[in-house]
Amino acid sequence: xxxxxxxxxxxxxxxxxxxxxxxxxxxxxxxxxxxxxxxxxxxxxxxxxxxxxxxxxxxxxxxxxxxxxxxxxxxxxxxxxxxxxxxxxxxxxxxxxxxxxxxxxxxxxxxxxxxxxxxxxxxxxxxxxxxxxxxxxxxxxxxxxxxxxxxxxxxxxxxxxxxxxxx
Numbered sequence: 001x002x003x004x005x006x007x008x009x010x011x012x013x014x015x016x017x018x019x020x021x022x023x024x025x026x027x028x029x030x031x032x033x034x035x036x037x038x039x040x041x042x043x044x045x046x047x048x049x050x051x052x053x054x055x056x057x058x059x060x061x062x063x064x065x066x067x068x069x070x071x072x073x074x075x076x077x078x079x080x081x082x083x084x085x086x087x088x089x090x091x092x093x094x095x096x097x098x099x100x101x102x103x104x105x106x107x108x109x110x111x112x113x114x115x116x117x118x119x120x121x122x123x124x125x126x127x128x129x130x131x132x133x134x135x136x137x138x139x140x141x142x143x144x145x146x147x148x149x150x151x152x153x154x155x156x157x158x159x160x161x162x163x164x165x166x167x
Contacts, residue, residue, distance in 0.1 A: 004163040010111035018096040018125045020044035022118035044120035047081035048144050056145035067133040068165035071095055073155045074103045074126045080144025085118035087138040093131035099124030103154055
């Protein structure tokens with residue numbers, strides 16, 4: 001059976017090989033709206049590939065996940081990045097692997113957010129579905145729309161599925 005994945009706190013530095021952490025903490029800003037708001041500008045880039053691509057904004061409602069659980073599949077998006085911005089103040093877990101033709105199951109990483117952070121997967125980054133074990137959650141999703149297949153799935157054989165558990 002595959003080894004357990006340790007879940008570590010999400011930081012910009014640790015997540016950098018996989019994408020961007022979207023958060024207010026430690027970020028530069030400038031005033032807008034006659035000084036009544038602060039803009040934290042360009043915290044992540046929307047990457048688009050393929051003809052007739054366009055950025056889209058969607059809403060996602062995630063049910064609460066039971067833990068522990070096995071990482072049973074991964075996916076990546078070859079034609080665009082994908083961002084998830086939480087609308088609820090609850091931590092969630094992301095499991096990622098570096099962009100490659102096939103996922104390296106020995107090099108998967110699990111991160112838990114602080115309940116205020118969003119994430120942006122870079123184009124081609126392998127990832128599991130968002131895990132919401134603490135509460136059901138809602139997200140704004142920013143990703144690519146347009147023709148072409150922008151989701152490649154990889155199902156992991158049972159004997160190779162890493163275990164995730166909350167400690």
